[in-house]
Amino acid sequence: MIKIAVFTEGQSDLIFIRQLSCCIIGYDSISFKCFRLFAEETHPIPYGFEAANPLVYLMIVDVGNDTKVLSAIRDREKNLITKGYERIFGLRDMYSQAYRKRSSVIDQDLNATFIAQAQATISQMHYSDRIQLFFAIMELESWLLSSHNLFCKLDPSLSLDKIQTILGFNLKEICPENDLFHPTDQVNTIFNSIGQRYKKSKSQLEAILAGLSESDIHDAIRDNRCPSLESLVIQLELLGTDRV
Amino acid sequence: MKIKKFNYSQYIGQPHQWQIENCSFGDINLIVGKNATGKTRTLNVIRALARLVSQREKLRWSDGTYDVQFSSNDQTISYKLSYSNNVVVNEELFIDNELKLRRDPDSTGIIYAQDHGDMLKFQSPNNEVVVASRDDAIQHPYLQTLQSWGKSISRYNFGTDLGVKTLYLPDTSSEVSDLDLPSSGQVVHIFSAGIDRHPDLFKQTIIDDMRNVGYKLEDVFVAPIQDLRTEPRLPIDILSLFVSEKGIGIPFPQIEMSQGMFRTLSILIQVNFSLLVATPSCILIDDIGEGLDYERSSSFVKVIMAKATDADIQLIMTSNHNFIMNAVPIEYWIIPQPQAGIIVHLNYRNSKKLFDDFELTGLGNFDLLTSDYLLQKLEDQNSSAT
Incomplete structure (x- = not known):
C-alpha cells in the first residue's frame, strides 16, 4: 500500500481531492482519513474510509489557508517520509491575495511565476523529489x-x-x-x-x-481544457495503478 | 502625529554601543524577530522619548541621541536630541525644513517666537529638554504638538500580569484625571471610570471586543470581592472586575480568570478608555498576544489593528509568535537585523521587492523569519553590493 499525504488550502479542496481520488483510484482500492490543521496540530474531521485491501492510503489535511500549504509540508516532510509516506501533495488555488495584488486578470506569465517560485520553494526542501504542489487555476471552481x-x-x-x-x-x-x-x-x-x-x-x-x-x-480535461486538473488526475491514476 | 523615521544611538564607539538606524514606521507596525533582537528596547526608547518631550521623565540614560521624523497634518517635524552624562548636548527642531529651535552644548540657543515672528536667544538648565520645558502657547505653539504626542502615547506589555493581582479600594478623592494612563495597576478603577463616563457604550464595547476575540462574555462589571479576608479587617469593600460567560452561570472575579482572558480584558479596558476619553497618539504593545491560544491571539491582534485604523492612531507592536505573525500582513512587518551593535530594519517601505518576492514562494508569513529566504536574499544583496 502506498501512503500519500495531501495538504489542501481549505475545506473545498479537501472534499474535492477526496471525491476525485475515490473516483480515480476506486473505493475498493483506497483508504483515507481527513484532518484539519488547527493551532499547528492535526484534528480528525469527517470522514474516513477503509477498503478491505487498499492500494493507496491518503491522509488529507485541510491547513486552512493558501499560504500554509507549503509551510505545512515544509514543517512535516521529514516526519512524514520517516513514517512511510512516499509522496506529499499540496493543493491550492492560484487565485489569492498575493495574485490579486499583482493582477486583476488572468496573466499566464504570472501563473508561470507563481508555479516556478513554488517549485523553487519545494526544491529547498529535504525530500523535494517526493513533493508536488498542484495549483487549481484560477480556483477549484x-x-x-x-x-x-x-x-x-x-x-x-x-x-x-x-x-x-x-x-x-x-x-x-x-x-x-x-x-x-x-x-x-x-x-x-x-x-x-x-x-x-x-x-x-x-x-x-x-x-x-x-x-x-x-x-x-474526463469531460473536464477533454481537449486539454483543464491542464491543471489533468496533471493532478494523471498523478492519481498512477497511484491507482501502483506505478508511482 | 505619527513617527515616520526613527534613529537612536547610545554609547557610540564603546563596547556596549547600541544603535537603531533609520527605522521607518507606517500606521500599523509589527516588529518581529527572535529574542534579543531589540524589539522591546525599540519600544522602550520610543516611550522614553515620549516621556522626555512631555516632561514626564528626566533624562533616563547617561547617554543617548535621537533623530526622529514625525508627520503631522501634512507637516514634517524633525527633532534631534543628544545628551551625555545626563546633560543635553544638542537639540534641534525643524518643521518642514524650517529651523524652529537650535540648542548648543553650552545650553544656549535660539528658538522661534511666533508672536514676534523672529528667532529669540535663550539659555536653559543643562539637564532640561527645551521642547518639554517651554510651555508657551503664544510664542511656541508648535512645541505643543510634540508635547501632546509625548503625553498621550500608551505602552502595554502583554507578557505581564496587567493588573490581575491589583484590586481596588474605592477612593472618592481619586479622579480619573489622576490616572497616569495607561495604568495596568488601576484597571478596575479605569473600568469604573469608563462606566461613569459612558455607562452603556463603554461596557458594551468591552463585551463586543471580548466576543470578537473569542471570549463569549455576557457581562463585565465591578463588584466587591466577598471571600477576601484582610487583617486588620477593612471598613470598606475591596472591588474586583467580574465577568460572566455564556454557559457559566456564576460570574467570576479577575483572580479566577485565565491569564489570557485577563490580559485581553485589561488591554481592551485601557485601550477603549483612552480612545473614549483622550485619543492616544500612538499605542505600543510589547509581546502582543503572548499567552493566548491560536484563535484568540489572531483575533485579538485583528481587533486592536481595526481600532487603531478606525481612530487613525499609530500602532507599534512586537511579537515573536507565529500565530500573531501569520495574522498580520507582511506589509506591516518590521524585521530588526542586528549587526555589531547597529540595528537596521527591513520593512515593506525599504525592501518592497524582498517582501513581494516572498509572497511568491507560497509560504506563510512566519516562514519569512524561519526559512532561509531572508538570509539568502540578504546574502545576495550583500554580494551584489560588493
Whole structure:
C-alpha cells in the first residue's frame, strides 16, 4: 500500500481531492482519513474510509489557508517520509491575495511565476523529489465548471442550455482556466438561478461533488481544457495503478 | 502625529554601543524577530522619548541621541536630541525644513517666537529638554504638538500580569484625571471610570471586543470581592472586575480568570478608555498576544489593528509568535537585523521587492523569519553590493 499525504488550502479542496481520488483510484482500492490543521496540530474531521485491501492510503489535511500549504509540508516532510509516506501533495488555488495584488486578470506569465517560485520553494526542501504542489487555476471552481454535468446532477433544471442562458456561454466550449479569473462568481450566478447563494459551505461542496464520476472528470480535461486538473488526475491514476 | 523615521544611538564607539538606524514606521507596525533582537528596547526608547518631550521623565540614560521624523497634518517635524552624562548636548527642531529651535552644548540657543515672528536667544538648565520645558502657547505653539504626542502615547506589555493581582479600594478623592494612563495597576478603577463616563457604550464595547476575540462574555462589571479576608479587617469593600460567560452561570472575579482572558480584558479596558476619553497618539504593545491560544491571539491582534485604523492612531507592536505573525500582513512587518551593535530594519517601505518576492514562494508569513529566504536574499544583496 502506498501512503500519500495531501495538504489542501481549505475545506473545498479537501472534499474535492477526496471525491476525485475515490473516483480515480476506486473505493475498493483506497483508504483515507481527513484532518484539519488547527493551532499547528492535526484534528480528525469527517470522514474516513477503509477498503478491505487498499492500494493507496491518503491522509488529507485541510491547513486552512493558501499560504500554509507549503509551510505545512515544509514543517512535516521529514516526519512524514520517516513514517512511510512516499509522496506529499499540496493543493491550492492560484487565485489569492498575493495574485490579486499583482493582477486583476488572468496573466499566464504570472501563473508561470507563481508555479516556478513554488517549485523553487519545494526544491529547498529535504525530500523535494517526493513533493508536488498542484495549483487549481484560477480556483477549484474552474474544475467544477469544467465538469459541467455536476450542476445538472445537483438540480435537474441546471442543464447546459440553461447555464448557457444564465452565464452567456456554453460550459463545454470554454476553458475555465483561461477564461474565468474568479470562477466562484460564475458558480454563484448558477446557484442564484435556483434561489441559492454559493457559500462554499461543506454541505454545498458535498452535495455538488457527491455526483462526481469518472466521466465528469474526463469531460473536464477533454481537449486539454483543464491542464491543471489533468496533471493532478494523471498523478492519481498512477497511484491507482501502483506505478508511482 | 505619527513617527515616520526613527534613529537612536547610545554609547557610540564603546563596547556596549547600541544603535537603531533609520527605522521607518507606517500606521500599523509589527516588529518581529527572535529574542534579543531589540524589539522591546525599540519600544522602550520610543516611550522614553515620549516621556522626555512631555516632561514626564528626566533624562533616563547617561547617554543617548535621537533623530526622529514625525508627520503631522501634512507637516514634517524633525527633532534631534543628544545628551551625555545626563546633560543635553544638542537639540534641534525643524518643521518642514524650517529651523524652529537650535540648542548648543553650552545650553544656549535660539528658538522661534511666533508672536514676534523672529528667532529669540535663550539659555536653559543643562539637564532640561527645551521642547518639554517651554510651555508657551503664544510664542511656541508648535512645541505643543510634540508635547501632546509625548503625553498621550500608551505602552502595554502583554507578557505581564496587567493588573490581575491589583484590586481596588474605592477612593472618592481619586479622579480619573489622576490616572497616569495607561495604568495596568488601576484597571478596575479605569473600568469604573469608563462606566461613569459612558455607562452603556463603554461596557458594551468591552463585551463586543471580548466576543470578537473569542471570549463569549455576557457581562463585565465591578463588584466587591466577598471571600477576601484582610487583617486588620477593612471598613470598606475591596472591588474586583467580574465577568460572566455564556454557559457559566456564576460570574467570576479577575483572580479566577485565565491569564489570557485577563490580559485581553485589561488591554481592551485601557485601550477603549483612552480612545473614549483622550485619543492616544500612538499605542505600543510589547509581546502582543503572548499567552493566548491560536484563535484568540489572531483575533485579538485583528481587533486592536481595526481600532487603531478606525481612530487613525499609530500602532507599534512586537511579537515573536507565529500565530500573531501569520495574522498580520507582511506589509506591516518590521524585521530588526542586528549587526555589531547597529540595528537596521527591513520593512515593506525599504525592501518592497524582498517582501513581494516572498509572497511568491507560497509560504506563510512566519516562514519569512524561519526559512532561509531572508538570509539568502540578504546574502545576495550583500554580494551584489560588493
